[in-house]
Amino acid sequence: MPAACDDYMPIHKFQVGQTVFLSPSLSRNVPGGEYTVTKRLPEREGQFEYCVKRANEPHERVAIEDQLSAAP
Helix, strand or coil, X not given: CCCCHHHXXXXXXCCCCCEEEECCECCCCECXXXXXXXXXXXXXXXXXXXXXXXXXXXXXXXXXXXXXXXXX
């Protein structure tokens, strides 16, 4: 029996340890570029969030899935 539409469960697009590109955001002072996903966070307002870290920065940032794209 096929699953009902109500049974749809969204899944994270990116995995922990994956290299991703973060779109820059001048209004939030977020530099774009290459980041590594350090943690997957729950869905919020219809989108998953992720903790990402840039190699040359000591801190992590939180990014929504729409701000990220997979590295080639």
